[in-house]
């Protein structure tokens with residue numbers, strides 16, 4: 001086991017009703033790294049994220065985060081270790097303002113709805129301001145989240161994830177349904193986040209993956225098919241074959 005890895009999945013397999021969705025999968029992430037995960041439908045991308053967060057238990061293999069064995073921990077314990085996940089669809093509190101949504105997300109806030117009534121501490125205000133700035137939502141801070149565009153809701157939810165101060169963010173198809181401009185702004189946002197956090201992002205949109213400018217892992221039939229720069233994996237004949245005609 002290599003201790004200087006942030007995330008170290010080794011030889012992980014998962015079978016659902018006799019179907020091997022994850023097949024001897026190994027993935028290693030260095031501290032501070034951002035990695036893009038691509039692959040055709042059914043390749044096992046979501047199941048891989050489910051294994052990291054403890055939603056799905058591997059049948060075999062090891063999963064370590066900062067040297068700790070995740071396969072013995074449940075989902076809340078894994079989240080507390082510093083792994084945050086954003087699912088594909090935004091799930092913000094529509095009736096609350098952008099600021100209130102961020103306030104509820106802040107790590108250490110114990111009685112969330114009471115917090116909305118209380119006067120905000122200077123520390124909370126500063127953290128909210130940083131998140132508003134990061135997500136470029138300052139101008140709409142006091143507006144209800146329900147009125148935001150799809151892209152803004154996704155950024156808000158990424159901001160709420162950052163409010164939990166995770167070491168590692170898992171982000172599932174963040175740019176699905178976004179305009180081209182929103183897609184590029186999301187790449188900027190994740191690059192900014194990656195200055196201080198590690199990120200694993202699953203995405204089909206190759207313009208977005210190119211804009212991230214990070215190494216890519218290609219999954220296919222539950223295993224790693226190829227890994228490297230986008231240019232290198234795109235030129236790999238095995239990858240071309242898997243994507244041919246898509």
Ligand SMILES: Nc1ncnc2c1ncn2[C@@H]1O[C@H](COP(=O)(O)OP(=O)(O)OP(=O)(O)O)[C@@H](O)[C@H]1O
Nearest residue numbers: 016017019021039040041042043044045046047048
């Ligand atoms: N709970 C489950 N029970 C049975 N089969 C499952 C279950 N979860 C996933 N699978 C199967 O495992 C395979 C991998 O699915 P997964 O959702 O991880 O792929 P994916 O790469 O995320 O695909 P997509 O790009 O479509 O989201 C698929 O064939 C899927 O049907």
